Amino acid sequence: MDAVDVIVTKRDGRELSTGQIDWVLDAYTRGVVADEQMSALAMAILLNGMNRREIADWTQAMIRSGSRMDWSGLPGRTTDKHSTGGVGDKITLPLAPLVAACGGYVPQLSGRGLGHTGGTLDKLESIPGWRASLSGREMLGVLGETGAVVCAAGEGLAPADRKLYALRDVTGTVESIPLIASSIMSKKIAEGTGALVLDVKVGSGAFMKTVERARELATTMVELGTDAGVRTVALLTAMDRPLGRTVGNALEVAESVEVLAGGGPADVVELTLRLAHEMLQAAGIDGDPERALRDGSAMDVWRRMIAAQGGDPDAPLPRAAETLEVTAPESGVLTGLDAYGVGLAAWRLGAGRERKEDPVSFGAGVVLHAGLGETVRRGQPLMTLHADDASRFERALAALDGAYVIAEGGAAEALPLVIDRITA
Incomplete structure (x- = not known):
């Protein structure tokens, strides 16, 4: 075949x-098609789109470019978010230790933050000694021992996507929905999980700014998972608005531990429980996430997972050297709290990175003292x-x-915390 013919077809x-x-x-x-040719094809896809069959074929081709993970040796069902x-x-x-405490096995391959959005691996790396890079054997060992593993994807997982993502x-x-959906789902399908729940964010702090675009992306990804035999x-x-009361690596770890201890912000608890129910239901597992939070079993899994x-899990988390209080300039109701603005501030404070190779400050970030809809007084700390x-x-x-x-x-x-549920 010829690259130009493929480009012209989609053009x-x-x-x-x-x-x-x-x-x-x-x-x-393999390097036979040049970057400038794939750039032209990606732009043609952005402008002209793909149908369901094309997106499914594109996703499967990216999966076949690398290896697939196999969890069939585990004595239970796998489910991921x-x-x-x-x-x-x-x-x-x-969420990962909570679902594991309910009987699921959670193989969670996560990423790092870029720009104003945070990365799960950056957050966990603020815990002294914690390692993100595990071999396949180590992943299986942690998963079998604790029921959950959160780590970086290996080089062999969908290498075509890694190369194409950098180019895009x-x-x-x-912004191409076919390319976003196939990028996410090629890695998740290759990950080998039996069930998958997608949390598609909507709003100023998310990649998808409107409900309509988010629904289109979610529907496309659910179709891809279903076509590949993954319950999605x-x-x-x-x-x-921001989720919870903290934005930043170690700050968010501390808030997550609060949730596992039975406290934490209401919105974080609500979404964690809702996603846990969805993951267990998709995997066909009868579990009680509320009880697992109450009785401490989710916290027990967390501690074992971190140690593994x-x-x-007992080490003090990093703290930033400097703090600055932002106070309310007037009294009234906090009617607006823009997620993008807060995320950008956290990034500029050092919590995020501009390029993949940049370091992050584990202690940097923003603590919110007032939530959307709350009444504040002039001079009261806002963040x-x-x-x-x-x-x-x-x-910042x-x-x-x-x-x-x-x-x-x-x-x-404000948007409702859970706006819609999309199934095949």
Whole structure:
């Protein structure tokens, strides 16, 4: 085949054949198709889209570019969750041990943060000694011992996606729903889990800004999972405001431990429990997540899971060297709290990174003292900024300019925490 013919087919709005898709992704992974050619094809896909069969073929071709994981030796059913990312989204941390405490096996391959959205691995790496990189044998060992493992994906998992993702990032083609859906699902299907729950975020702090776009992405991913034989369901959840009261690596770990101890912010607890029920139901497991939180069994799994990956669950978490309090300029109701603005502030404080190779500050971030819809008084602390270097505060404060609104007698307008549920 010829790369130009494949590009022209999609440029002219026609369907790519299974053979064309298989060839172009294999050839690109091997270096036969050049970056500039794949860039042109990605732009053609962005502009002209793909149908369900094309997206399924594209996903399977990316899976075949690498290895697939097999958990058939485990004495129970596997189930996993994937979030499209947001601000304060620490749900994986309490959720994985909670589902494991209810009898599920959770093989969670996670990523690092980029820009204003946080990464699960960055959060867990704030725990002294904890390791994100595990071999396949180590993953299986931790999973068998504790029921849950959270780690980085190996180099052999969907290498075509890794190469294409980096290209999309620099060619303005990240927003293509067929390419987003196939990127996520190629890794999740290759991961080998039997059931999958997708948490598709909606709002200013999410990749999908509107419910309509989020529903389209969720539907596409549910179809891909179903076509591949993975029991898949998706929830559309709110990311117009931060999730919980903390944004930042060690800060979010501490909040997650609060949830496992039976406390924590109401929205984090609610979403953790809802996703746990969905994961157990998708896997056909009869479990009681509420009881697992109450009786401490989820916390027990957390401690074993952290220790099994070299971490010390009792070690003090990193703390930033500098803090700055942001107070309410007037009295009234907190009617607006923009997730993107808060996430951008946390990033500028050092909690996130601009490039994949950049380091993060484990102690940096934002602690919110007031939530959306709450009444505040003038001079009352709204949030505390944490940074290792006080020079970062000025740019963080600029990010927060307009990110919160206080109105006398006003009412907060916000999306419901769980907006919709998508099934095949």
